Amino acid sequence: MNMHIKVTTDDKDRALLAAIQDGLPLCERPFAEIGKVTNMSEEQVIARIEHMRQQGIISRFGLVLQHRPLGYRANAMVVWNVPDQEVDEAAKIITAHDFVTLCYCRARRAPVWQFNLYCMIHGQQRSIVEQQIETIKSAGLAPYPSKTLFSLRRFKQTGARFSTTPENERRLG
Numbered sequence: 001m002n003m004h005i006k007v008t009t010d011d012k013d014r015a016l017l018a019a020i021q022d023g024l025p026l027c028e029r030p031f032a033e034i035g036k037v038t039n040m041s042e043e044q045v046i047a048r049i050e051h052m053r054q055q056g057i058i059s060r061f062g063l064v065l066q067h068r069p070l071g072y073r074a075n076a077m078v079v080w081n082v083p084d085q086e087v088d089e090a091a092k093i094i095t096a097h098d099f100v101t102l103c104y105c106r107a108r109r110a111p112v113w114q115f116n117l118y119c120m121i122h123g124q125q126r127s128i129v130e131q132q133i134e135t136i137k138s139a140g141l142a143p144y145p146s147k148t149l150f151s152l153r154r155f156k157q158t159g160a161r162f163s164t165t166p167e168n169e170r171r172l173g
Helices: 011-020 030-038 042-054 084-095 126-141
Strands: 003-008 074-080 100-105 117-123 146-150 167-172
Touching: 011 030, 011 042, 030 042, 074 126, 084 100, 084 117, 084 126, 117 126, 126 146
Parallel strands: none
Antiparallel strands: 003 167, 074 117, 074 146, 100 117
């Protein structure tokens, strides 16, 4: 079944999205500062962000950490080929480790790419990251084929860029 749901935004929502897409100001009351820019009260900013989150216009509200300036240069993407029916359990094993910064599932692209479960580990020393990967494997992922891909260079990190068109549509189902 394919349902077509139209999600609309108004000028205030679009102004708010434009104001927050590069991040919040670093101050005691960032939503009040955003309100000044968008001609809304702090309460209106918070309420509109929450409403857009509930509508699925905003799926997540978080920060993009620039890890390299903090000394995290031994960064590894670990990929596994896990049977689809076991992905949720494998992901629970991975995310039980606080050194894992990201974990998600993607479709395989056979025959070129057989991996479907991904996690990211940011570390300051490659040897420690390698030990952490072994810890995950010994916790239950050792039977699954995997590859470790260490970052060789850094690309620009940014948060999401929001569309400012009058209407946004999405399909569910």
